[in-house]
Amino acid sequence: MKLLHIDSSILGTNSTSRLLSAEIVTAWRASHPDTAVEYLDLAVDTPSHFGADALGIKTGVQAQPTPAQQRENDLSEKLVSQFLAADVVVIGAPFYNFSIPTQLKAWIDRLAQAGRTFKYTEKGPVGLAGGKTVIVALSRGGVYSASEGGQAMEHQESYLKVIFGFFGITDVRFVRAEGLAMGDEARSKALASARADILATTAEAANQRSAVIAA
Template identity: 70%
Template sequence: MQLLHIDSAITGEQSVSRELTKRIVAAWKAGHANTMVQYLDLAAQAPAHFTADAMGFRTGQEASTDAQRTENALSEALVSQFLAADVIVIGAPLYNFTIPSQLKAWIDRVAQIGRTFKYTDKGPVGLAGGKTVIVASSRGGVYSTSEGGQAMEHQESYLKVVFGFFGITDVRFVRAEGVGMGPDAKALAFANADKDIAAQTAVPANQPQVAQAA
């Protein structure tokens, strides 16, 4: 089993979402001992924002400049890595009501017609189904408990739509919100997130847990 671990927070060791993805990956590996992990830090290795030079894979035209060849090679590497993964764990903090621009730049690279989706006479069809995506969602405030808060967030809602467009129906969320509202609220957020982690990484009852190799 291939697991792709992605972080996008820019706050380093202070990042809540990075701590959550670390816990999620550890919990997943505890129940799936054959898991191989690849790590992608989008804050340290952010792909450039999408430009005309990176449009080759969408138009089907052969790259004619060095800039186009470089951009297309990067897009190919990222989409191939994504498609090879069975499980994707993504750290997605809420920045200004949405996801970090680094994570959006990655999504722009893997959203490739003919690779992760296609258009038909009946509409778009996702081509990347069968994967599990677990999103570590961190928020300074509380957005999930009111209609006003839910209307303001374009983080979890956006990611659910994007991965659904790719054909991925198993999209799970581990949420820590209210982390900017004081120490007690942050501690409660981590406690709730740990419950989510246990639930979202649990081995199904009909699937025996694989023992860790000594």
């Protein structure tokens, strides 16, 4: 089994999402010790933002890609191939300005390739990357899940659920630590809740994958 571990926080060792994503990987390997883990730190090894050269080679407008287009395409192919090869994807996703870090968005933009992670049909788009388990560690300074107003402002969990669903992935799970900036007590409760969710989520997901493999 292959697990792709991704972090995107710019805060290094001070990052809660990094802490939790590492704990998710540890919990997963406790039940699947033979899992091969590949790590990608998007804050360190950041893909360039998706631009005209990255898109150009995909449109087929030019018979011969330019050197810049080829470089961008090689990067996109490296990232999408790495993603498609993983059985399990664990992502640390902090909450920046009501959404995800631009580094994480740049990575996702490289994955969204027609013919690789989705295709268009007469009945609409169909995801091609199904069969994976995605577990996302979310960190938030405030609390957004407990009210209709907060949920309307939140474009972190909602976006990730939509985009991975678009890729055909139905097993997408979230571990939330929110209210982290609302005082020491709130932070402690948020971390305790997230850690309990990690144990429950990884156990359930691991058992589900084991059942699929056995079948």
